[in-house]
Amino acid sequence: MLVDGKPYRTIWLNEDGRSVNIIDQTRFPHVFSIVTLRSMKAAAVAIRTMQVRGAPLIGATAAYGVALQMAEDPSDGGLDHACRTLMATRPTAVNLRWAIDEMRTLLKDLPRDKRSARAYARAAEICDEDVAICAAIGRNGLEIVRGIAARKGPGATVNILTHCNAGWLATVDWGTATAPIYMAHDAGIPVHVWVDETRPRNQGAALTAWELGRHGVPHTVIPDNSGGHLMQHGQVDMVIVGTDRTTASGDVCNKIGTYLKALAARDNDVPFYVALPSPTIDFTIDDGVREIPIEERAGEEVSKICGLTRDGRIETVSIVADGSPVANHAFDVTPARLITALITERGVVAADKDALSEMFPERAVGAVLPSHEKEAGAA
Ligand SMILES: CSC[C@@H](O)[C@@H](O)C(=O)COP(=O)(O)O
Structure with a gap:
């Protein structure tokens, strides 16, 4: 998207063909x-410290992380080491996991001298695929927004809440x-x-508001x-959030x-x-509450807050009583039962x-038959 009139992606290969x-x-x-x-190692640090974050970008960075390793050490040991290190971030x-599995499967049977070029090519494809996928999500979601706008009438604003x-x-x-x-x-x-500001890391206030603002989208x-409160007062027409993992039965893990x-939203009939x-x-699991490992991050993200001082310094201060x-x-x-649709x-x-x-x-594990085939089978 645009930053000060210049188009950017969040990750890209440098002209040297190696660094990212x-x-x-x-x-x-x-x-x-x-x-x-x-x-x-730098890619792993970037993921762990949240220089890059968000599920799709984490996958793309891991893919380039494997490529960086292949440029340095394309041995089986190098591939294993990269996959283990990145997986632990x-x-x-x-x-x-999806991106690392994809890279491992692709590279493990290739001769060593082919691994680096193939790894960079696949990492670039993963990035391009993500862009195409997100654009398709946009087109599909646009129809929902259009429907709400039509119901509200000409000129009415569609209010969307995101987290x-x-x-x-x-x-x-x-x-x-x-x-x-x-x-x-x-x-x-x-x-x-x-x-939503999205405590404790404030991804809403720091990132969503920034990017919407750069694109000129009205937001608060x-x-x-x-x-x-806003939903009770008819100020939200729909909620749209992302997800970091969704189970085979549609439970959604997110921030x-x-x-x-x-x-x-359910209590107020907001979609x-x-x-x-x-x-x-993740088609390997069904029950999101029981089966998805929830990351527990450092307490300091809660007890401290970072911001810009009046004289332009970025500072971190404590907001919780000592001890x-x-x-x-x-x-x-x-749970899936609270979700209008994906x-x-x-x-x-x-x-x-x-x-x-x-x-x-x-992708489905033990895939069920399409409904028309199920019906035919039952008849
Ligand atoms: C498109 S990823 C889903 C997001 O809504 C959100 O959970 C997210 O950005 C990931 O969290 P983060 O901890 O910032 O990496």
Whole structure:
């Protein structure tokens, strides 16, 4: 998307054909800076420290991480080491595992002298695929926004609430939850976004608001607790969030606080949508609450806050009494029953095991028969 009129992706290969550039997300919204990754280890650090974050971008960075390792050491040991190191960076986003498995499967049977070139080519493809997938999610979600706009009448603004950052900064371009928003805005549909600040890392305030602002999309940052109140007062027409992992039965794991938004949406008859690329679906598990490992991050993310001082310095200050214990669960799970529908690259689908297997039959484990075949079988 555009930054000061210049198009950017969140990750790209340098002209040297080897090192990889990323946008350092730890310095947003105050500083826009680009960091060069020159080794697999640097890619792993970038994922762990959240210089890059968001499930699809984590997957793309891991793919380039494997490529960086292949440029340095294309041996079987090098490949194993890269896959293990990158896999250990963050536990929740399933795209990480998906990208690493993809790279390992592709490279393990290749002769060593072919591995580096093939790894870079596949990492670039993974990035391009993510852009195409997010654009398709945008087109599919746009129809939902268009429908709401039509029901509200000419000139009425569609108010959309989002949580965390599932924007282009969380992907390679377009974003997941934001893709329908950008496309609606570009199509001239009046949209306004309620941006949850998303404590403790403030991805909403620091990232979503920044990128919506750069693209000219009207938005308002709100404390995380405001959503229920706004919904009670008819100020939210729909919720769209992203996801870090979605189970075969449609349970959605996303940034902590998403579940509470879904509960408030259900109580107020506000449609609650989740936008996701299919690599985010983990067809090996069903029960999100029991089976998805939830990352617990450092307590300091809760007890301290970082911001810009009046004299332009970025500073971190404490906000919790000394000695008070803190807990920092980074994600929660929204059960499928609270989700209106999932917006995927192939279309809008119910958060339901049969519907998901039918839409992605090649990925489903023990795939169920398409419904027309089931009916034929039952007859
Ligand atoms: C498109 S990824 C899903 C997002 O909504 C969100 O959970 C996310 O950005 C990931 O969290 P983060 O911990 O910032 O890496």
